Amino acid sequence: MAYTLEITDIEEVTHDVRKFTFEKPDGFEFEPGQATEVAIDKDGWRDEKRPFTFTSLTDDDFLQFVIKIYPDHDGVTEQLGKLEEGDSLIIDDAWGTIQYDGEGIFIAGGAGVTPFIAIFRDLYEKGKIGNNKLIFSNKTEKDIILKEEFEEMLGDQFIPVITDEEPSGDHIFLDGFIDKDFLESQIDDFDQPFYVCGPQPFNEAIMDYLKELGAEPDALVFEE
Incomplete structure (x- = not known):
């Protein structure tokens, strides 16, 4: 299932990494370590999906990604670097193979x-x-x-x-x-x-x- 969600906050984490916080749909579930396919809700980019991992917790009332921006790449991460609060992302349901399996x-x-x-x-x-x-x-x-x-x-x-x-x-x-x-x-x-x-x-x-x-x-x- 696809969800179109508004970005509520963008914060710089390092010189080339940004934290994107956005709306969480009712009932949306994921496990820590899981990811989803993400696209930008703009003409020409809605079908360009890339995997990103949720960095928020499952009981938070928002969703969050921490994403490295590649301004010299002519692609999705370059476009993500141009987004502003109020823009929207399109995400799918959660998936992923990294899940916690005990101390290590x-x-x-x-x-x-x-x-x-x-x-x-x-x-x-x-x-x-x-x-x-x-x-x-x-x-x-x-x-x-x-x-x-x-x-x-x-x-x-x-x-x-x-x-x-x-x-x-x-x-x-x-x-x-x-x-x-x-x-x-x-x-x-x-x-x-x-x-x-x-x-x-x-x-x-x-x-x-x-x-x-x-x-x-x-x-x-x-x-x-």
Whole structure:
């Protein structure tokens, strides 16, 4: 089923990421981590659907996305960057393969962290963060989405990794990418769930490393 919903608020999260808040239809349901197909309610764009993850919680009276804008791409994310409050989005019912399956290690690359936002917010609200850990890889410090919120929710269990510049503070610098040796240095138990989301090459590499280190394929949760 398709829903046309008015945007009520747009907020900058980082230099190229925006938070879109919009109306929630009566009875609309989703699980933390799920996504939907989204189109822009403007001529020429209504049939251009792209998947985005809900970052609001299921009991909120609004819906929300956190979306990376690509102004140099001639496509949907460029157009999203031009939207204003009062414009509308078209969304479908919720779907998605990333759902919480118990305490584990979350590994995200860039905007791939978005399916984890609602999961962590939900756990934090319920006092159930437990031993969950987030390893979050970005090119630069300014690219880190919701850094302060992750620090608040996870404390020392939030591990920001910077790959393209020498960072300041407590960030870990890796020259290039997360590799097998790094994962082995950060994780002491590979017999637990792993949640992986990022660009496809990132996902494939991380999944291969985890399997080599002893993680069970059935315990690997990732967006297909």
